[in-house]
Amino acid sequence: MFVCNCNGLREHAVEEAADHCQSVPELFKKMDCRPKCGRCVNEIGALIKARGRKKAKRRYHATAEGLCRATKTSSLS
Ligand code: FES
Numbered sequence: 001m002f003v004c005n006c007n008g009l010r011e012h013a014v015e016e017a018a019d020h021c022q023s024v025p026e027l028f029k030k031m032d033c034r035p036k037c038g039r040c041v042n043e044i045g046a047l048i049k050a051r052g053r054k055k056a057k058r059r060y061h062a063t064a065e066g067l068c069r070a071t072k073t074s075s076l077s
Pocket of ligand 1: 004005035039041
């Protein structure tokens with residue numbers, strides 16, 4: 001499925017790029033293109049935010065897990 005019809009950007013490619021971008025202009029730059037009609041801009045912006053939240057959650061859980069393991073390990077010894 002295309003997210004941006006003007007540039008032929010597929011959802012999968014945009015999601016991958018969104019993991020490494022903070023903004024819509026940054027994503028277009030990474031994809032080596034520019035917005036044309038602008039219809040996709042809101043959707044891409046929402047995608048970047050959603051991916052950012054998922055990454056933050058994963059980081060939080062990884063940190064929390066690490067702390068729990070460290071606490072359990074240190075309390076056992
Ligand atoms: S659909 Fe993305 S710029 Fe037109």
